[in-house]
Amino acid sequence: MPIQLCYASTRVERDSDLLQDLKDILSVARDFNHAHQLYGVLYYSDGMYFQCLEGNKEILEVLFERIQQDRRHMNIHRFKDHEIDKIHFSKWSMKYVKNATRISRFFEKQGFQKFQPYQLNEQNMAEFLSLLVKIENANL
Template identity: 45%
Template sequence: MQQLCYVSQSKSKKADLLSDLTNILSEARNFNTLNQINGVLYFSDGYFFQCLEGDAEKLKMLLEKLYKDPRHENIRLFEIKDIEVQKFSEWSMKYVSKRSDIQVLCQRMGFDEFKPYEFEQHHVDLFLNELVQQEQEAA
C-alpha cells in the first residue's frame, strides 16, 4: 500500500469554483470507493492539497487521471511512501476547507500563509498530522 500527496492550482473561475469543487469531490468519492482508495483534499487560496492512500497500481491510474483534469494545473508530487497503516482509512475523500488552525500551522512552519508549493516533505508530514488531528477532534 502506498501514500501519495500532491499540490496543484485551481484553474476554476471564481464563479465556477463551488460547482467545480462539488464535482471534484463527487467524482473522487465514486472513483475512490470503487478502487479502495482513501484520502483527504484541502482547498485554500486557489490551491489543492491532496493525500491519497491505496494500492500502488490504482494510485498510478488515478494520478494519470489527475494529470488530465482541466480543473487544475501545475501538479507537484511529493514523496510517494510505502505505508502499512492508512491515516485516512475512514474517508473515501474527506474535504477540508480553509481553516484558521491550518493558518496557524503554516505560520509555525515558517509561512505567512498557505503556500504548499514551498512545502518540503517534513511540512507535508506535519500538515497531514494536523488534518488527521482536526478530524479526530471533530468526532
C-alpha cells in the first residue's frame, strides 16, 4: 500500500538563486519520481518549503534520506506518514504550486500572518493538501 510522506524545511540561504534552486529541485525530482512511480507537490514561501510525496514506502525512505542530506534544506520536520488508498497527486510526478493568495488565506484562517508549514497538524494537514490539489487541478 502506498504512503504519503510530508515534510517542512527551511531554505538554506546561499549564494545560489532561489529560482535556480527550485528549478534544480523540480528537475531532479520529476526524473526520479517518474522512474519510481512517486508523485508529489512542492510549495515554497517565506523561506520555507513544504513537500508531500506519495508512493512506495521503501523508495520514499531512500528519497527522504537524500532530502535530509540536501544542503538546500535545514530544520527538516517530517510529519506523520499515512497509508493511503489512492494517490492524490497522480497527475504530477512533481508539481510546484504557485498560487500564494489562496494558501496565504488558508494560513490566515489558521491564525498565522504568513506561511507556517511547521504548524500544520493532523486536522489542518488534510485541508491544506486538499487545497493544493484544488489549486493545481484548476491550473491544468
